[in-house]
Amino acid sequence: MVEEQERLEGEMAQRYKLLETRFDAAAKSYDLSYGPPAGSSPGNLLVTWLREQHVAVLRNLFPAGAAVLDIGCGTGEEALALVQAGYSVMGLDISPKMIWHAQAKAAGNGIQRGLLFRHMAAGQVGTLDERGPFGGAFASLGTLNTEPDLPGVAKGLHELLEPGAAFVATVMNRRCLFEMLHNFGRGKRADMLQRGADWQETRAGACAVTAPAKFYTPDEFAAAFAPHFTVETYWAFPLWLPPVHLSNLYNTNPARFTRHQGRDARMRSWPGFRAWGDHFLMVLRHGSAE
Numbered sequence: 615m616v617e618e619q620e621r622l623e624g625e626m627a628q629r630y631k632l633l634e635t636r637f638d639a640a641a642k643s644y645d646l647s648y649g650p651p652a653g654s655s656p657g658n659l660l661v662t663w664l665r666e667q668h669v670a671v672l673r674n675l676f677p678a679g680a681a682v683l684d685i686g687c688g689t690g691e692e693a694l695a696l697v698q699a700g701y702s703v704m705g706l707d708i709s710p711k712m713i714w715h716a717q718a719k720a721a722g723n724g725i726q727r728g729l730l731f732r733h734m735a736a737g738q739v740g741t742l743d744e745r746g747p748f749g750g751a752f753a754s755l756g757t758l759n760t761e762p763d764l765p766g767v768a769k770g771l772h773e774l775l776e777p778g779a780a781f782v783a784t785v786m787n788r789r790c791l792f793e794m795l796h797n798f799g800r801g802k803r804a805d806m807l808q809r810g811a812d813w814q815e816t817r818a819g820a821c822a823v824t825a826p827a828k829f830y831t832p833d834e835f836a837a838a839f840a841p842h843f844t845v846e847t848y849w850a851f852p853l854w855l856p857p858v859h860l861s862n863l864y865n866t867n868p869a870r871f872t873r874h875q876g877r878d879a880r881m882r883s884w885p886g887f888r889a890w891g892d893h894f895l896m897v898l899r900h901g902s903a904e
Contacts, residue, residue, distance in 0.1 A: 629762050629826065630735045634708050636818075636825045641711035645689050645719075660856060660864035663875075664755065667851075668784060668895070669695045672752055675780040675897065676701065680749030683774065685736045685767070686757025690716030694723060702728045704744060708735045737763030740770025748775050752782040755858070755893065759786045759827040760818045764838035772842035775900040781843060784851055784895045788829040791850075791890040793857050817859050832894050843898035849883035850891025857892030 650665075651657035669692055676682055679700050684693045687705030689712055696703050697720075707713050713731045720729050732742065736758060751771055761767060771781055788809050809829045818825040836845045854874040856863040864871050881887050888894065 626737075626762060630708060630737075633735070633760055633825055634710070636823050637707075637709035638711040640823045641689070641709055641715055644712070645691075645715065649689070649691060656865065658861055658865065659868050660861040660871075661755075661858060663855075664852065664858070665691055665695075668692060668752075668754055668782075669699075671895065672696065672750070672782060673699055675782060676750040681746065683739070683746075683748050683751035683771075685739060685751060685753040687716060687731065688712050688754075690719050690729075690731070692752075692754055693729060694720060694725065697725055697729045698723075703730075704742075704748070705729070705731045706734045706736065706739060706742070707731070708733070736761040737766035738770070739767060740773055742770070742774065746774045746776070748779065750780050750782075751775060753784070755784050756786040756818055756827070758783055758835075759829065760825050762826075764835075765841075768839040768842050772900065777900060779900045780846070781839075781898045781900060782895065783835070783898070784893050785832075785835050786827065786829050787850075787889070787891055787894050788831045788834075789890055790857055790892045791887070792852075792854065792892065793860070796856075796860065832889055832896060835894075835896065836898070839898055842901055844901065846897040846899050847883070848894050848896035849888045850878075851882065851893045851895040852878050853882040853887055853891045854878045 646655050646657070648658045648661050649655075650662040651659070672692070673696070681702040681704070682696065684703050684705040687693050687707045690705055693703040693705045693716065705713070705716060707716075710733045713733055716731055730744075734742065736753065758764065758767065775781065788811065790809065811829070813826050813828050815824055816827050817823065818827045832848050854877055855871050882891060
């Protein structure tokens, strides 16, 4: 029993080290490729739009001025937006180089209070020294698809969040309607259902980092949090816009897809469509502390 536990802990440590190495390698160029347009950098218009939409959701759900957890904060784009809106944010990321860039960005924006960062995998959130309680938490754009210990995330958040607090997770979906139609239109029938149910090396989250990741259905993801959280709602994110890995379609012709944004907002929560986005955005509510 002890040997098996040690083996599992060793495998988890190796997985976390692999993720740290992969995301460290992407940190320097991340904002140039996936941040908002700045100066001569075109950035990524689709990811910028998704982040703006996501921050609007968070501001609507979290109490004004609350202390919140940003799990997988990357270079801190959403954390900075929330601090500038009056929240206090604790950003966690498995990549120390991502955190370094987030800290530099905060300093460059004159942010001196209300924002802290910690080098930590999502599954280790329960070991956080700052115990809160926090008024909310979020994991953006595929962060938890690379996390091998979702029950650990659920248990850690259960210990840190206030009863009734919202946890918002944006998760890479098993089924993507836009991707299926796009592949079908290009004659790639074999690729129409390419998102498998098992762990695979794939593009992780809102960037081109290749890392072990798993696609989830909404029901599968919710089950990992069921002991401590209940699902309030979820919707496709996005539905009628390209998936993140096809963001070049949006960047080369944003006007075309801007026309679809209203339709996306109207239809993404419809029962027949909400499970068919590139990601799904799920709002979970924390149960009472035991």
